[in-house]
Amino acid sequence: xxxxxxxxxxxxxxxxxxxxxxxxxxxxxxxxxxxxxxxxxxxxxxxxxxxxxxxxxxxxxxxxxxxxxxxxxxxxxxxxxxxxxxxxxxxxxxxxxxxxxxxxxxxxxxxxxxxx
Numbered sequence: 553x554x555x556x557x558x559x560x561x562x563x564x565x566x567x568x569x570x571x572x573x574x575x576x577x578x579x580x581x582x583x584x585x586x587x588x589x590x591x592x593x594x595x596x597x598x599x600x601x602x603x604x605x606x607x608x609x610x611x612x613x614x615x616x617x618x619x620x621x622x623x624x625x626x627x628x629x630x631x632x633x634x635x636x637x638x639x640x641x642x643x644x645x646x647x648x649x650x651x652x653x654x655x656x657x658x659x660x661x662x663x664x665x666x667x668x
Contacts, residue, residue, distance in 0.1 A: 557583025557637040559590060559610055561604035564644065575607045575638075579614055583637040587650065590639060592642035593595040595666050603643045610641070 566611040579586060582608065593613045599605035615625050631638065640649040648665050650658040 553620075554580045555583045556580055556632060556635045557586045557639070558631055558635050559586055559614075559639045559641060560631060561607045561610070561641045562643060565615075573629045575603070575627045576631050577607065577611050578628060578632055580624045580626075582614060582624070583635065586637060586639055588635055590641070590648065591666055594662050600662055601643065601644060604642065607640070635668060642664065 557579050559577040561577070562574045564572060569602045582589075587621070589615070590610055592608040593606070594600070596609065599609060611625075611627065615621075618624055635654050639653040640651070641647075642649070648660045648662065650660070
């Protein structure tokens, strides 16, 4: 089964209303750890305006214990449909939207998220 989750990174004021597509970081087993991984990447307070670098920093946190595994993680441009948690990272607005099955959505600024 798994514990599936995604982190979508949106750029250029696209989140998620235009036809632009996000970078989607996928975990098959780590949905419960995703928010902590995101916070760890944001706590560096670097590259918040650079979608390419911030995406890589977040993904490195997600895979840090599984660098050489051939399963468990992926990068795509469409969201998986069967996730337990979806996190939207809006680079332009410097916001994070947390969407979890059975819970109301939560929105945080980057600063609020790392201070929480």
